Amino acid sequence: MDLSMLPDGGMRWLDASGPESMIVLSTRVRLARNLSGVRFSTRTTATDRKDILESVARACHKSGQLADAVEFDVPSMSSLDRNILHERHLISRELMGRDGRPVSSAALFTEGELGVMVNEEDHLRIQVLKSGFDLSGALASIERLDNDFGRELSFAFHPQFGYLTSCPTNVGTGLRASVLIHLPGLVLTKEISKVLQGLAQVGLTFRGLYGEGSEVVGNFFQLSNQTTLGKSEGELVDQLGKVVRQVVEYEVEARAVLERDAPVVMADKVWRAYGLLRYARNLSFEEAMNLLSGVRLGVGLGTIKDVDAYTLNKLLVYTQPGHLEDIIGLGVDEAELNEARAEYVRSLLQPGLDDGGDQTEKSSES
């Protein structure tokens, strides 16, 4: 399976064209759907799954939006390719098979910002991934696709409970909306725990870069709705949107306070991160994420110029282990991976882009 079939790598969001995209990297909305009269994924047979896949493929081809979708047959892919799709947030850990062996007929259809996972925890997981903070845009896209599919497929739906799903937490709208948000200001001012506690009180939750159970690295958080029952899609998305807007404001305020009270400490922090990324020969994933966080903050503050959001977003994705293995080959050890990561980072942070040294004020020199 050649991943280069994806014209933009399935990551249009990297271009940072969306609103607030320095702080809110991306917005995702996904819907969980199941075909009526077919067993849930935990009980499907190979024949069931084959039938499901065929139905979904037909629906995709009939849908205007996924008519030219690239189809990935997950079980026939190399584990490296699966890992790369996972690192791009295009397929879930679930679809890869928790034990590394995906179920038969597990598949992904993707085109532009849209994707459909088939035979995941639910028969279908429809998702849209947008650049920046764009919940309404994401909701509009996903509803259009859901409507297209609804004309071709009969979804399991209960008049009282709403859409039925394999796991009860998704029953109702089957909707999960989330934003990937960068909050170094709130982490540095130590206000982050207060903010995160506040989320739980309004039915929201946070995760690390890689979804449920993943650690927060580099001050990147995924904020999402916890419940899907008892509210409409619009209400769920509105509520998340209001909270995220508030969190963005808190983050902007925190940065302003840091800039006002400790400008040199801040400049030192972001430039050191830049200096290390430009020169280190060995970078662990976690250190790279933390340094990228520092540089992203510096760019956001206007301290570091000439590093663009696209480069920062690209580094976030391509410094992951699978992407590096794709460059240097499989079977490398941790040390070689860390070396390749440092080399990749250096190759993107070219000296030509650098104006740090030039920004030295000459006035106070003897």
Added chain:
Amino acid sequence: MDLSMLPDGGMRWLDASGPESMIVLSTRVRLARNLSGVRFSTRTTATDRKDILESVARACHKSGQLADAVEFDVPSMSSLDRNILHERHLISRELMGRDGRPVSSAALFTEGELGVMVNEEDHLRIQVLKSGFDLSGALASIERLDNDFGRELSFAFHPQFGYLTSCPTNVGTGLRASVLIHLPGLVLTKEISKVLQGLAQVGLTFRGLYGEGSEVVGNFFQLSNQTTLGKSEGELVDQLGKVVRQVVEYEVEARAVLERDAPVVMADKVWRAYGLLRYARNLSFEEAMNLLSGVRLGVGLGTIKDVDAYTLNKLLVYTQPGHLEDIIGLGVDEAELNEARAEYVRSLLQPGLDDGGDQTEKSSES
């Protein structure tokens, strides 16, 4: 007192023109001398000291080598200027007055690599400071000056004990020879303690950058003879020379082992030091020394090109507190000093000199 009277700042050694000057930064030899029939410094009166100074001044003018010497009247100097001369290793802590108040008629005559402190712990401390590892050159210079002075001044000399000095540890030749040596390889391979223990067994000792009692920072050690009695000047210097040559060999071996066994770790270490020096906005003296040590090692290994030894030597001297205060003005606090230090370092490590980013190997990139 204008320190710019010193054409090369009294630091000709910065040019790194001497032998082995990447590892052995400088060689110093000093002689302690006292005028016969005059009380030792601990007991001199203001009149004694004035007489001593006049005698030495006459001897300087008659000596071919110090005929054009710049004279510094230490008590009339600002404490900042005194501090700067001290940071340049041109005057001792003793001559500055341990309580910050120098005795009357305390003075320095200096020209090129030669210097004479007057009314220090001894009436005269004659010293020569050479670039690199050059004990024989230093000894030849100092003996010539000692002979010149001997023709004009009558030194306290005992046929059995040799030159008499204020402190018994200097009796005999009155000679202390030392080298300022950079030993990061031996520190990294943890062989340094063995080497330092060996020194004591052959009558040698080590100190930090700033003489007796000063801490070792940045892997810079001053190695010197401990005893001055019972051996000739030539023997003392020969012995130190043999040991230093051995230590240099050990250091070169240690670096070769590190390069062979951990090339990436070494490259990472030296480039990170370079990256931080080029971009940090806040550098403590100790951190600056440690990072300069890393870059110096990188230059020595040939990993970092286009940073020359002169720049490294200059940074070592000019990032000291007094030199920075001379640039930014007195009365600054620690934070401002650290900021000025970072700015000074950046100004010397210009982007034009940088080829680090360009050295990225492109071959293994996708």
